Amino acid sequence: MSITAIKGFNDLLPAESGLWQFIEDTARRVFSSFGFNEIRVPIVEKTELFCRSIGDTTDIVEKEMYTFTDKAGSSLTLRPEGTAGVIRALVERKLYAQESINKLYYMGPMFRHERPQKGRYRQFHQIGAEVTGAADPMIDAQLLLMVSRLFSELGLKEPTLQINSLGCPVCRPGYREALVNFLDERRDKLCEDCRRRISSNPLRALDCKVPGCVEATEGAPSMIGHLCTECDEHFKKVQSYLETAAVSFSINPRMVRGLDYYTRTTFELVTGLLGAQSAVAAGGRYDGLIEQLGGPSVPGIGFALGVERVALLLGDRCFERTPDLFIAIMGDASRSEAFRLMAALQHQGFWVESDYEGKSLKGQLRRADKLKARYSIVLGETELTSGKASLKLMADGSQQIIELLPELIAAAIKGE
């Protein structure tokens, strides 16, 4: 066997790239209507950046990062998510100083060393957006509206919006304590992982799928019930804005995020159609992150969607393009005439194909048919001397005589 791609790293083949372009184009269109601009940041960053932003004890940092040492001896990491790099750039380039509010979006590959399965790959792609500088719940709602608009523009009904609030440094410690006490009381009913989580990451226990844990945590205190006045108000306002905009959502008080930097509003777009990978998009507010990365104390909120997962939801929708015209060639003289015609028509934006293999006329037309060319034309000696040829509409075989002038041909094959 010759050299193969790395496990979990995929090639996006032409059959699928049209679908991806549709997703990306739609995102760009929707995002720009909400005032977002694209930012492109490196795929590799200093390892430290991810440790500090995502959280040292998260699975991502603990065991999923592609980390290596470069020739200078620095520890570098292939980005496992997009927010950290964007915020690093915001801080480093002082974008916050030029613009009090920055609305940024990005798209590109992310890397996590996990075991691949349906909808989960080691190199995967995210499209994400971040808003920095605004704490107003209206921004939360705008972002959620934008996400739901994106999915409806993509023609998807399926992923449904779930929201939750994770509180803030004021109220979360109190809640955490209440939860730890609750979990501690039922320690013996919890699975091994959850027992460990009591001290490391108690919130995660709420997300455990082990039946015993689900049962044991049934009456667990919820963050929403422990929100401080400000957080509670914020959360209620977000909901009311969403209602105003007719964005449907449900509250999932057990929703936990995998990254440490989230505060207040968090959300997920979930689907039942992707097996174990139910989250198609997710995000939340990260009011402390920018300061934590050395920037000013400004709030932020963002989300990312998994392009592979969206593509799976979109399924085998067809984005095939077909040539406008196929020029069949007979003889060397007509070959150069065909080249001239092609050049002129391509200049006007038409997709024109011809023969490059010296095939028989039949073979050429067979190829025109296979490519689903809309029109075909045969160029031979007769046509060259008369300056006329018959233009055939492939769908029904009808032909019309046309002069061999690019403008006339262009006019004839235009449309649809």
Add this chain to the structure above:
RNA sequence: GUGGCCAUGGUGAAGCGGCCGAACACACAUGACUGUGACUCAUGCAUUCGAGGGUUCGAAUCCCUCUGGCCACCCCA
């Protein structure tokens, strides 16, 4: 990191120890039709069954190892 299932051509696959010099279908190529596709017909298209080892008179078929894939756990987009 753990587990289950799987691995035959460009594709979907049949085959389950000798009848396989690997079916069938699709795709592809050429021709029937010396200048007009789609239909039809003919012909061609895997010295070989993921790789390596073993069992056997004989292996695509059984065993082992490795590699790869899928799905699930975990976690997440």
